[in-house]
Amino acid sequence: MEYKAPLETYTGRVKEVTLGKGAGALKIGGGNILPLHYFEGSTVHRPLVALEVNDNGADRWAEWVVQPYKDVVSDPVKWAKRCLDLGADLICLHLDGTDPQGANRSAAEAAAIVEKVLSEVDVPLIVYGCEDDKKDVEVLTAVAEACKGENLLLGPAVKENYEAVARAVADNGHCVIAQTPIDLNLEKELNVKLLKQLPPERIVIDPLSSALGYGMEYSFTIMERTRQIGVVFGDVAMQMPIIADLGGECWKTNQARADREQGMHWESVTAMSLLLAGADILVLRHPDNCRLLKEAIEGKI
Amino acid sequence: MAIKGTDIVKKLPEGGKKNCRECGLPTCFAFAMKLASGGIAIDKCPYISPEVRIELEDALSPPIKPVTIGAGANILTVGDEQVLYRHEKTFIHQPGMAVLISDDEPAEAVDAKIKKLKELQFHWVGKVLKADMLALRHVSSGRTAFEALIKKVLPVTDCPLMLISDDTEALLDAHRLCADRKPLLYPATAQNLGKIIAAIQNRPAAVAVKAAGVESLVPLTSRLKEAGLEDILLDPGSRNLQSAIRDQTLIRRAALKQVFRPLGYPTVAFPCFMTGDRQREILLASTFIIKYAGIIVLSDIDEHSLLPLLVQRMNIYTDPRIPMSMEEKVYPINNPDASSPVLITTNWALTYFIVSSEIESSKVPSWLCVKEAGGLGVLTAWAAGKFSGDNIAPFIKKCSIESKVNHRRLIIPGKVARIRHELTEALPDWDIIVGPREANEIPSYLPDLVKSWKN
């Protein structure tokens, strides 16, 4: 029997999304391949790895993941710079401090923090609100306006608030994170709605990332299917790049809090799984894992 | 299955027109259809010629052959996979996790590895997770150390074994020491295949063939098959992450999409030979768990790196068609009584597992009401309309919690704080309390709450 390598090419293509502007801008997506299938089709941009900075500090983080940032966790600017020194492609700023059930920082204060970080680093910024859908509208709108034209990746836009969030994003020249709770139908529904307000090149999908052992396989399969529906079956409503914001999920597990080594593997194995499922941006907390995943993406392992 | 009933019928007696009913079916056509779906044994038809029988058996065999290693109670079966992506159906046979022991390792290190293989196990959502087998490797000069290693291992564990040696004579001698254990021999290559075939024809063994590249495996497996040997695993020789993803994918696609028999076998992967760095090795192993490996050989295992891999393996091999769900009922935790707090959550097994283990560690006797919600987590269930005031209220009324406690205070997950109002309306005699957003806050939350009730 003759062997003929079963290579496949697909007509669908992931949308190319540009983050940031000017010399520091980065691009994701653009390929017509399945995740890490660099042996077939064409890849335009490889996935990126972001490290998380939190305006709420790191009081509740496991000690081993605070350690690399210990002296800077109260200052988001210094913290972001440390992340870049430690190898992050870009920064993911979580505004947990705006949570009405927590520190309840005002939208204006939050916007000032984002502006400051933005002015001090020359990489694109991802900004997540506190995931309270009402407060997020205020905060994300203030951030979008304060950083007008800077092309941030802002979110999450969810079923309850997507119109207002997408308006702020569209009016001020940014990209949006479309977030749905691990459900393919809801994901597509939200994408379709957002596409009325924004072009697909300004949308990144967040199907929610669960940690290893805590529903990771659900996130895995939703991402894997999203990529297949977009690339293999050519559904344009599912061709946006995917973000996997998994660091926080992994490090809050008891397994990661119990032991440093175990925590490191918990985050790296979750990240590798979601990378293989189709993530175009990984958001991690530990810089050693940032380096490790970048090596995997760059073909150095 | 690779062959359709309509193709089978043409090969049956008299071109499928004999219709003698001796197989118990009304026609040859019915027999053919049943055979194609695996519903009847081929020998139920007494008139099929031996040649046709072999041909049909071959065409009907699974596209990736199941391969068994080991003997007795402790065996490992891999292969027999039917899909490229778990969402198409499910992955079936979890990859065997093997621990490498080289014959030049000090005795204490060898003992420690054997002990870890036997004793390192984890309990996770009602399952026991552990590594599966040992890979014994010949590296020292001469045979003595290798044979001593095998003789040491044999009586102390019944686990499946893989034997590794580049010296084919040594490999075959080692095989003779433990042929009754049906070990896996590695490597079979273009150079030594003849010797290996001759040696294992009368003594059972599985063989892992190694070649430089996927295509070069084809003549090797073809020769083994001609010799009647089909307990085969494949090593395409890829030794970095991205070429491994390529080769594993091509092999799986060739087997399933092209029904290309020479590559229709499970694979063996060697993170242990791909890097000397622990973090990288775990990352490689996790890649092989997703990307199709049948056996994954690790340089060592320890508590903190083995658990994440085994949990990942369990996650990926969970049947995605069956929601992992718990029975809807009231679960007592820490021996509760009539004054104990009442919490409610959804019936996704993981939600239950996390919440119940946190309540347990809070040491507060409690009642946990688990509501049927399609096996979804709290937020997802709420989004799907399966965890809201109008369906929680009837559940609270019928689940017997009202007869178990003398108070009416219900703690709901903080993530669905928004249902508090509707729930208060639906359950007017209950006081609805919004609990923590994250389960891991329960151990600090519950004791304080109970104390405040007492005052």
Ligand code: SF4
């Ligand atoms: S026994 Fe064989 S020949 Fe007779 S009906 Fe069945 S399949 Fe046809």
